[in-house]
Amino acid sequence: MDMQRTHLQAPPGTMPSLASHPDGIPYRATCREDELWLKGDAGRDRTSTWRLLRRSDGLELEWFGPGSGIPPRTTDLLAALEVAFARHPDQGRLRLAAPLVNEDVDTLLRSGILLRQEDGQLVVHVELLWQQPRLWLCPPTPPCFPVSHVLSEGRRHPLRPPKPVGTVYRRHIPWLDRTLSFRSVDIPHDLECFHRWMNEPEVARAWGEAGELPRHRDYLERIAADPHAAGLISCLDGEAFGYFEMYWAREDRIAPFYDVEDFDRGWHVLIGEPRFRGRPFITAWMPSFSHYLFLDDCRTRRIVIEPRVDNHRMIRSLGKCGYACLKEFDFPHKRAMLGMLTRERFFAERLWIPRAAAAAPSLSLL
Secondary structure, eight states, rough: OOOOOOOSSOGGGGGEEEEEGGGGOOOEEEEEEEEEEOOOOOOOEEEEEEEEEEEEEEEEEEEESSSSTOOOOHHHHHHHHHHHHHHHHTEEEEEEEEEOHHHHHHHHHHHHHOOOOSSEEEEHHHHHTTTGGGTTTTTSSSOOOOOOOOEEEEEEEEEOOOOOOEEOOOOOOOTTTEEEEEEOOOOOHHHHHHHHHHTTTHHHHHHOOOOOHHHHHHHHHHHOOTTTTEEEEEEETTTTEEEEEEEEESSSTTTTTOOOOOOOEEEEEEOOOOGGGGGGHHHHHHHHHHHHHHHHHHTEEEEEOOTTTHHHHHHHHHHHOOOEEEEHHHHHHEEEEEEEEHHHHHHHHHTSSOBOOOOOOOBBOO
């Protein structure tokens, strides 16, 4: 049974324009009743027009043009699919009517974006669509890094790929009408901002890293030199507001406390800008960061996190975003709660959509 969702999106008849970035190409979509218009970036010379109908047995997406029998580009289709499911977030399946070229159909079938039914009808399942890196990752289609096990400080683990550089993820958030992105830390560019965030009172209380600029430079340089961890900056429409630290759990201090797998990921966060705290922002960045970690490696089945047991705001917010609280345990520096989110649950329950719940208190950090 579908989970009830909070209607942070506007009703279909009044929904604002939406954005999509398949293969890194920006699109803007305008919706009115059952019509959907897609406009690419300034270098693209046409508008792609679609009809989106809600039937009793699911959605139906039909391509209307441009004319002259020119088939829609694959990126047109991907953008239309993302917008269709954003417009109808309670729907999990869509029938497609579009004159795609055979090569495109074959590629889309092999990737799982399209499925062909016994009667030949092409259908799209939102659970599979949302596992497609080319819609949200930058670059869009990174291959899985080959597996070769190595030893680091007595731990056997897969050799990890190079750390990300530049923007790694981009997603338009309908209820904010802004684009959320994550990019790698650029120490010369981000140090001053990171230093200010670490000295912000609420962040300093939780992270315990308040201090002078050299201390924070050393911190970022230490993360940059650590092959199992990486720092990312979160932005809304390009404005930085928080710091995320992701790590491979197999090589992390959390590994002895549960049955860790080779591709488990974990993370920490601080929201440094107070005006970006609160439920509308939490429901944007928390599911999006989980989404990014699952897309970054298709072999990642679980994401873990270990907030302090007395960080009740964080634990409540994790629960609303699909994380299960498994147990309490003792680190040398804190008593922690082990939270875990599985790939199966995230995509099957469409956890990128906010759940219906009472408004969560302001959340600033972990």
